[in-house]
Amino acid sequence: MSYTLGGGLGILAREFGYAADHVRSLDLVTADGELRHVTPESDLYWALLGGGHSLGVVTELEIGLVPVRTLYGGSLAFDGGQVDPAAVLGAYAEWTWTLPDALTSSFAAVPYPDIPAMPPQLRGRYVISVRVACTGDDGERLVEPLRRIGPVSADSLREMPYAESHTIHSDPDFPHAYYGDSAVLSELDTEKVAQLLARTGPDAGAMVVVQINHLGGALAAPAANAVPYRDGKFLVRLLTMADRERAREILDPAFALLATKTLGRSLNFAFGAGDRTEGLYDDETRKRLAGVKGRYDPANLFRRLTS
Secondary structure (H helix, E strand, O other): OHHHHOOOOOOOHHHHOOHHHHEEEEEEEOOOOOEEEEOOOOHHHHHHHHHOOOOOEEEEEEEOOOOOOEEEEEEEEEEOOOOOHHHHHHHHHHHHOOOOOOEEEEEEEEEOOOOOOOOOOOOOOEEEEEEEEEOOOOHHHHHHHHHOOOOOOEEOOEEEEHHHHHHOOOOOOOOOOOEEEEEEEOOOOHHHHHHHHHHHOOOOOOOEEEEEEEOOHHHHOOOOOOOOOOOOOEEEEEEEOOOHHHHHHHHHHHHHOOHHHEEEOOHHHOHHHHHOOOOOOOHHHHHHHHHHHHHHOOOOOOOOOOO
């Protein structure tokens, strides 16, 4: 539920847009105790989809599905000790300019700690990877430029049923603590992001995960909801397992490198920094959300994210 109310960025987002774009109706209890059925004609509908949980308790939503049975996807991984991470980033950024909307991708850089709990193939390694999800029959041809970047340490790209799509990112399937934040960028300044990679790599003093999502496509299409920054071209996410104070010492200078290209932050990826409301919305969206909030929750019974 939180995923969709925050926008919802899926693995095929460039083709199909945000999850919030597919919601047909919602049921929620507002601050006055009323159970309301909300449809696109209501200002609550607009505000809930992108505004998060600050307007009531959503008990049910109806969402449209898309007809995807199979896709081409997976990841290409490079050893950061054998290839220059900045070179991989530059090649990835250039590659994204050639892509159709049917292909959604992301770049990641993860310095795995040298501890016994890590799998042997990851222990102490700095892994740079590009993750891909694509519908249609053109996937293998489209990813060919990525294979020329350098020696690949792991390759999981393949045709797969959609039920296996979770393996593309292989995110942990158990809860774990971390702190992080995000920046939606008007464009990707590869020189600045290369500096960011240097700050957050193996010498950062803490494990920092960098992920850069390619936006655009259907994500840029207008929609009747409050999901902001649709003109963003990339989303940068940084997270670390360090405590909040140490995390900010690492992350704040890294995000500062991106400041001139930053449109704002993503509510879905504010992580532990969600208590900081600045930048979550552009001024026009924030003011409209505050107006809806004032009508349906004037006493601020629910947590405010709109001011």
